[in-house]
Amino acid sequence: MPAIEKNETRQSYTRTLLLPAIALLVIAGVTVTAFLLIAAGSADRRALERQTQAIALGLEDTRMELTLEQNHAGYDAATSPSPQQASQSLVISLLEQLGYRAVAFVDAQDQVQIMPPDAAPAFSTSEYAAIGSQLRATLPTGPSRTLHPGITRYASLDGSPALLVATPMPQTAGTAVVGLVALDERMAREIARSGMAESGRFAATRTTDLQWSSLPLNGADGSPVGYFEWQPDRPGTALLAHATPALLAAFLVCGLLVAALVGRLVQAARVTEDSHARALFAARHDDLTGLPNRAALTAHLGDLLVQRGNRPLPINVLLLDLDRFKQINDTQGHQAGDDLLVAVSQRLRGAIDKGQFLARIGGDEFAIVAALGTDNVGAPFLSRAIFDAFADPLVIGKSAMHIGTSIGIVSDTAGEATPGDLLRKADIALHQAKAAGRNRSVVYEEQMNELLQLERTIEAELRDALRLGEQLSVQFQPLVDQKTRKVVGAEALARWHHPRFGQISPGRFIPVAEATGLIEALGLFVLREACRVGAAAKGRTIAVNISTTQLRNAGFAEQVLDILHETRMRAEDLEIEITESILLDEEHVSSHNLMTLRAAGIHVALDDFGTGYSSLSYLHRYPVDRIKIDRSFVSPLAEGEQSVAVARALVTVAHAMNLEVTAEGVETEEQANILAGLGCNTFQGFLFSPSVEAVRILEIFRRDGKAPARSAL
Ligand code: C2E
Ligand code: CA
Ligand code: CA
Numbered sequence: 001m002p003a004i005e006k007n008e009t010r011q012s013y014t015r016t017l018l019l020p021a022i023a024l025l026v027i028a029g030v031t032v033t034a035f036l037l038i039a040a041g042s043a044d045r046r047a048l049e050r051q052t053q054a055i056a057l058g059l060e061d062t063r064m065e066l067t068l069e070q071n072h073a074g075y076d077a078a079t080s081p082s083p084q085q086a087s088q089s090l091v092i093s094l095l096e097q098l099g100y101r102a103v104a105f106v107d108a109q110d111q112v113q114i115m116p117p118d119a120a121p122a123f124s125t126s127e128y129a130a131i132g133s134q135l136r137a138t139l140p141t142g143p144s145r146t147l148h149p150g151i152t153r154y155a156s157l158d159g160s161p162a163l164l165v166a167t168p169m170p171q172t173a174g175t176a177v178v179g180l181v182a183l184d185e186r187m188a189r190e191i192a193r194s195g196m197a198e199s200g201r202f203a204a205t206r207t208t209d210l211q212w213s214s215l216p217l218n219g220a221d222g223s224p225v226g227y228f229e230w231q232p233d234r235p236g237t238a239l240l241a242h243a244t245p246a247l248l249a250a251f252l253v254c255g256l257l258v259a260a261l262v263g264r265l266v267q268a269a270r271v272t273e274d275s276h277a278r279a280l281f282a283a284r285h286d287d288l289t290g291l292p293n294r295a296a297l298t299a300h301l302g303d304l305l306v307q308r309g310n311r312p313l314p315i316n317v318l319l320l321d322l323d324r325f326k327q328i329n330d331t332q333g334h335q336a337g338d339d340l341l342v343a344v345s346q347r348l349r350g351a352i353d354k355g356q357f358l359a360r361i362g363g364d365e366f367a368i369v370a371a372l373g374t375d376n377v378g379a380p381f382l383s384r385a386i387f388d389a390f391a392d393p394l395v396i397g398k399s400a401m402h403i404g405t406s407i408g409i410v411s412d413t414a415g416e417a418t419p420g421d422l423l424r425k426a427d428i429a430l431h432q433a434k435a436a437g438r439n440r441s442v443v444y445e446e447q448m449n450e451l452l453q454l455e456r457t458i459e460a461e462l463r464d465a466l467r468l469g470e471q472l473s474v475q476f477q478p479l480v481d482q483k484t485r486k487v488v489g490a491e492a493l494a495r496w497h498h499p500r501f502g503q504i505s506p507g508r509f510i511p512v513a514e515a516t517g518l519i520e521a522l523g524l525f526v527l528r529e530a531c532r533v534g535a536a537a538k539g540r541t542i543a544v545n546i547s548t549t550q551l552r553n554a555g556f557a558e559q560v561l562d563i564l565h566e567t568r569m570r571a572e573d574l575e576i577e578i579t580e581s582i583l584l585d586e587e588h589v590s591s592h593n594l595m596t597l598r599a600a601g602i603h604v605a606l607d608d609f610g611t612g613y614s615s616l617s618y619l620h621r622y623p624v625d626r627i628k629i630d631r632s633f634v635s636p637l638a639e640g641e642q643s644v645a646v647a648r649a650l651v652t653v654a655h656a657m658n659l660e661v662t663a664e665g666v667e668t669e670e671q672a673n674i675l676a677g678l679g680c681n682t683f684q685g686f687l688f689s690p691s692v693e694a695v696r697i698l699e700i701f702r703r704d705g706k707a708p709a710r711s712a713l
Contacts, residue, residue: 017265021258029251036243040236048213048232051195055215058194059228062187063163067150069098070167070179078170086171091115100179101157106132108174123155123164127220128178135166135176154217154225157182161202161217161226183217183226192230200230286360288338289345294361300369301419312414316379318368319426320348320386323404323438325364336396343394344403351389352382367426372411379409383441406433407441428452435515437581458512461498466521471497474529475691478700479541479662480683482676487704489541491577491684492530493691494522514547523550524559531567533694534574537701543575543605548582554589557596564600571601575626579607583622594622605662610650627654629680631665638670644678651678 077090087105094100095116102119106112110129123131135151150167162182169175183202192200204226206214213232216224284296292300304315322344329337341364348358348366357369372378386405393400408430410422429444431452436442465471476490496504513519527544534542550556564571576597582590598604605626610633629650636643654661663675666685675683692700 017262021262025251025255025258028254032247036240036247040234040240043236043239044232044234047235051197051230051232052213052215055191055195055197055200055228055230058191059215059217061194062183062191063152063165066163066165066179066181067152067167068147070094070165070177071147071150073098074167074170074177080171083171087169090169090177094177094179098181099184100181101162102180104128104178104180105169106135106176106178107172108136120158131164131166131178132176135168136174139168139174154219155180156204156219156225159204161204188228191228195230196233197230198233200228203227203229289342289360291345291366292357292359294359297357297359297361297367297369298419298423300357300359301422304369305417305419308414310414314371314373314378315412315417315422316368316370316372316382317410317412317422317426318370318379318383318386318441319361319408319423319430320366320368320405321408321430321434322364323406325403328401328403332396332399339396340394340401340403343396344390347389347394348386351385367423379411379443380441383407383409387439387441404438406430406438408433408444409441410444425449431515435511455512455515458504458509459516459518461501462496462509462513462516462518462522465496465498466518466525469525471499472522472525473497473693474526474533475693476530476533476542476697477684477691478689478697479543480688482672482680482683485688487540487688487700488682489543489575490533490697491543491691492526492533492545494526494545495691510547514549517549519547519549520553523547524563527560528563528567529694531563531569531574533697534569535567536698538570538573540573540701541575541603542569542573543577545607546576546578548579548590551578551582551590551593554593557593557600560597560602561600572603575603575605577605577607577628578622578624580609580611591622598623608664609654610646624659626660626662626681628662628664628684631685634663634665634671634675634685635667637674638668644674647675648678651680655679 073090073093076093077086080086080089091103094103103115104112105115106128110132112125112128112132131151131153138151139148148168150165152166153164155162155164157180160182162180165179165181166176167179169177185201188200188202192198202217203214206216206224206227207229211231212229214227214229217226217228219225284292284299286293301315301317304313307313308315325337325340328340341360345358345360345366348368352358352368352370355370359367359369361367368382370379370382372382386407390403390405393402395401408426408428410425410429412422412425425444425448428448429442432448433440433442473495474492475495476492478487479489479491480486481488494506494510496506496509498504510519510522513522523546530542530544534540553559560574560576561571563569564574578594594604603625604623605628606624607628608630609627611630627650629647633643633647633650637647651661660681661679662682662684663671663680664684666672666675666683666687668687671685672683672687689700
């Protein structure tokens with residue numbers, strides 16, 4: 001997975017996990033805070049209500065206490081001998097001991113006497129008189145032993161709240177004692193304490209400070225003359241103040257935990273992703289070479305095809321199949337095979353350009369995907385580069401190995417296609433390349449598909465024919481001596497007459513038989529038929545075509561000798577025709593077969609000489625007795641000197657190596673004459689005879705008289 005993509009998924013993991021976690025935290029925080037604020041507010045309110053009640057009671061207590069004190073002082077003074085002395089002693093005890101600001105006596109006639117005389121009166125005379133008559137109205141008519149509750153009233157004194165207390169004068173019936181006492185700090189403290197408030201005070205006007213609560217002190221007319229103020233107890237707020245740091249700490253811890261959790265999750269996701277990426281890599285790569293595998297190739301082609309869409313964009317697929325890999329693997333061991341594959345993958349890596357895609361898609365199959373264009377130049381050019389890359393031998397352990405490869409190419413420009421289509425077509429081309437011989441590349445053409453279908457049909461039909469043994473036969477084409485024009489032998493040629501398709505040419509079915517392995521059975525059939533004829537025609541050479549595939553079979557020589565024995569044909573009358581491609585074969589098996597057959601006296605001819613690798617220097621490895629100059633050199637002989645020069649060169653070289661020369665496909669006298677001039681030893685061609693049935697060739701042998709000796713050089 002590319003790094004950028006990885007990063008993005010990581011970020012998206014963080015986003016998807018972190019955002020809900022943060023949202024959850026915020027919601028929880030807001031909810032808890034709101035709940036706490038509401039709870040604190042209501043606790044504060046309830047506490048204030050209770051405190052206000054307690055403070056009101058405290059104020060009431062103060063009024064009662066002052067009334068009680070004034071009553072007591074009155075009774076104490078009443079023990080004085082005369083009413084004047086009693087009044088005097090009361091005034092003294094109220095003003096000096098109890099701290100009254102002023103005392104007034106209101107008698108039954110509403111006469112007001114204020115003490116001390118210089119005290120500023122808090123009320124007008126009529127107000128005093130009103131208080132006096134109000135008090136008198138509450139007095140019991142008979143003598144009473146109970147304390148009179150008196151009358152109290154808040155008033156303003158020098159701008160500060162004060163309390164007026166009116167009690168009856170015990171000694172003088174009908175006289176009211178009206179005391180005026182300033183409400184002081186000590187009383188405020190007492191009241192505050194009774195309400196469990198920290199501090200309290202009396203004030204003339206209501207404070208605007210929100211930290212303070214107040215109760216109005218109403219005067220005679222019901223309007224406030226002052227206030228009692230206190231700092232209320234706020235248990236909710238206090239709790240909040242205490243709880244906030246703990247709460248913040250809790251949130252912080254929660255936040256950290258969530259962050260840690262998210263971190264863990266992101267890390268876990270990353271680990272899963274990494275192992276997923278690793279698994280993906282393993283699933284898409286070949287263990288041995290580290291190259292992408294078939295699945296990766298298919299995916300890559302799929303991507304390219306999707307990218308291409310409707311636009312014209314060339315996609316080239318080269319399928320490579322190593323020649324002879326299976327044999328190396330079988331004979332040198334699997335380790336050598338593995339080492340070879342690694343070495344091959346390295347060579348291939350070196351041969352391709354950046355941007356080209358290399359995969360190992362099977363045992364010894366590789367694929368390259370490139371954009372080289374659709375002409376028949378780009379991809380074949382790359383295949384040449386690949387062949388060049390294998391020009392030098394690969395060194396595996398101590399041995400150097402030459403390895404060849406067949407390449408099938410498909411070049412696709414536009415249109416609908418699937419990876420499967422491209423690979424199938426490349427495979428068809430590869431099949432063709434392999435059939436054509438090694439180290440070849442073949443570009444796929446549409447008709448190859450039909451050809452392939454046809455080949456499949458041929459294979460199935462040939463299998464049936466071999467099983468039934470009725471449709472196949474062998475014909476013989478005479479070999480004619482150049483000097484005597486007598487038939488000295490014949491070449492056995494396979495014939496197939498199909499009940500529905502009629503005559504099918506060997507050029508068609510032999511390659512199929514070679515590609516499918518059916519050549520083994522077919523070859524033995526032809527050999528056996530040829531040997532039957534050979535046994536009946538002692539002294540004539542019977543030539544049999546042998547495929548490279550047959551020669552690579554370790555048991556081949558023995559099979560041939562068995563058939564000779566079985567048919568009683570003489571080994572020296574048999575000639576096997578092999579093609580030049582075998583000369584390139586480094587196979588020990590095929591050379592061993594040839595040695596065994598030659599040692600038994602069987603002759604070897606090199607067929608189609610001049611068409612293949614044409615390197616006579618290989619001949620020392622596979623000693624042969626005869627070369628057959630291919631028809632393509634014979635046909636143009638009458639046309640000019642140049643073709644004659646080529647043919648002459650071939651004959652000269654062969655003779656220099658002590659080899660007999662047969663010219664194939666001689667159709668005219670002119671060709672025969674030129675070839676005779678060049679020194680060819682034998683002729684074969686329609687000029688003399690096409691291939692004929694076994695019975696016929698035996699007749700021809702008989703007609704041509706006694707068997708001539710093998711032509712001497
Ligand atoms: P080949 O070995 O080169 O055989 C000679 C071919 O040339 C034969 O074609 C023959 O009919 C043809 N021919 C002979 N004289 C003339 C001529 O004057 N003019 C022309 N145009 N053609 C001539 P055929 O029978 O179709 O065989 C084709 C090829 O099939 C053979 O080429 C050989 O390579 C292969 N083949 C045939 N039978 C067998 C067989 O039993 N085993 C193997 N392995 N290959 C076989
Ligand atoms: Ca032949
Ligand atoms: Ca030939």
